[in-house]
Amino acid sequence: MTIKEIAKLAGVSTSTVSRVLNDSGYVKHDVRKRVEKIIDDTGYLPSDTAKDLKKKNTKLIGIIIPKLSSKTIGLVADGITKVLDENGYSSLLAKTGLDFEREMEFIKIFKQKRVDGIIFVATQISEEHVNLLKKMKIPTVFIGQDAGRYNFSCVVHNDYGATKEMTNYLVKKGHKKIGFIGVDEIDVAVGYERKRGYIDALCESEIEIDEELITMGNFEISSVDLSMKNLMEKTPTAILAVTDNLAIGVINYLLKNGYRVPEDVSVVGEGDSGIAEIYNPRLTTIRYQYLESGEEAGRVLMRILDTGKIEKKIMNYKLVERESVIKL
């Protein structure tokens, strides 16, 4: 079914059909009715493919994301698509598994599809990404990592501030030997910024930094066991894990080895990933605004498309007190 066939069936020209389709220009009432009826009967829907060729924009936004099977990322994605939907944009999805090559490839695919913009949920931003994006001239906003130094828009969480506040909270509860479980600093937000928050908080409280109290996992629960073994030899009274998953791993290790939480060791996480609320004990953690960051990124992109102005947004966080910390 094409506009031409509709025109023929209605005994009018294609321009008239186009006019009723887009509600533009004048069409006599009964002609409009007649055309509308035929469109209805045939179930004809105009091809965006053809339309996009004429117009400059596709109303398509590319979303680059590591994976979907994560509550956190899912929330971000829900936020993004919500705003895009509201603004009449469709979402082209690219799942990269954090594979650099695939990320680069998807940017090119998006260019071929002539997306109007890209939202990039990133854990690392490289010079190459940025250069390709600039060469392609695709308006882009990053979520989760600061792209300001590359002169790109971004929506970031206050990883530094949140972790600093959490550390201060632990200090206020009387803890001085606070273990830290972080992740690779290649992930600037979660690895580097959160660690910096922990360290600065201790400095400001004039607690000496003990390098042996600082360990690293990856994002998997099982990855903490080794770290914990070494960590516990230093007898910390509290442990700050940089994600809830890691914190759950810590608690499981502790419980398995005869420690009580929080009576023997206090444990906190970050992320408020849903599990924190129903875990046993309920986990004190940082609630970041994932859904909202997705929405915000959507809005920022809409504005870029409108005005071209780049923006950097820092999202709020909230320390959620529950049952996994004890006052010394």
Added chain:
Amino acid sequence: MTIKEIAKLAGVSTSTVSRVLNDSGYVKHDVRKRVEKIIDDTGYLPSDTAKDLKKKNTKLIGIIIPKLSSKTIGLVADGITKVLDENGYSSLLAKTGLDFEREMEFIKIFKQKRVDGIIFVATQISEEHVNLLKKMKIPTVFIGQDAGRYNFSCVVHNDYGATKEMTNYLVKKGHKKIGFIGVDEIDVAVGYERKRGYIDALCESEIEIDEELITMGNFEISSVDLSMKNLMEKTPTAILAVTDNLAIGVINYLLKNGYRVPEDVSVVGEGDSGIAEIYNPRLTTIRYQYLESGEEAGRVLMRILDTGKIEKKIMNYKLVERESVIKL
């Protein structure tokens, strides 16, 4: 940048550029090299929009999904996009929030975008969906609900078999008074089929069905509290919840009210949603193949596009024994 400009820069015709772009037809070696160099230098990438207008297919697949912020659905989505990627298809995402109107609307949008096919992650299938899909003539595969009676392809989980097996497992462990927490039967798979599995298992074991042992929640954890209050008056020795989330709600209720799990009451869930493994106690549950169902749906769709044959696939499941059940 267009093919025309590239042609001019290279001093050849657009057809020649097209030939080197698509590696079709003969182009003299040095001409090819020259054109390739210019394409490289300019970073030119051909427009799929224009290409699609000529070709019959867009290599686009629409994915209709209730939301992303669910581990389960995220896994399904990861599976889908994996297979689509491998086959050179891109994913257009439609998040519906289970809103019927939006679902219908997205089908139309997908038609306008001329997607080659649709994968529909559904909790309910209505006559209207099916009729519209047929009218639009878009090859579609449903995930999670049986669309066989509508003559559509689908990939479903064995909800009935799994729940029956789980019930039998409980019976074998010596339980006779088994509470059941289900969901609305509008969701045929989770609501209706799982309940049927529970009932049939009891029947075959010649255990009388006690209607008061059968209650309903929605999918939210908090929704079980009321059900549990009534349920516990009937002093069941085991409770089968139709999802892990519900099971966690059950356990939390039990713990809060002084029961021990599993010593006083055994609890099982379904879904193996990740939390089951790390919860305290670790939850005995059914592992459905979410990721795999997404992959399978992708493959089924690829085959439909190829041969037109509709298929119904039933995925496997596995009973995962952990610590939340005791032998009586």
Added chain:
DNA sequence: GTGAAAGCGCTAACAC
């Protein structure tokens, strides 16, 4: 081996 030209389905001047 390469180029000219038609045409994919639509929109938007422009003419009437």
Added chain:
DNA sequence: GTGTTAGCGCTTTCAC
């Protein structure tokens, strides 16, 4: 108010 027509960026006969 409505129709004619050019053209969006590409592919693909068909000539040469």
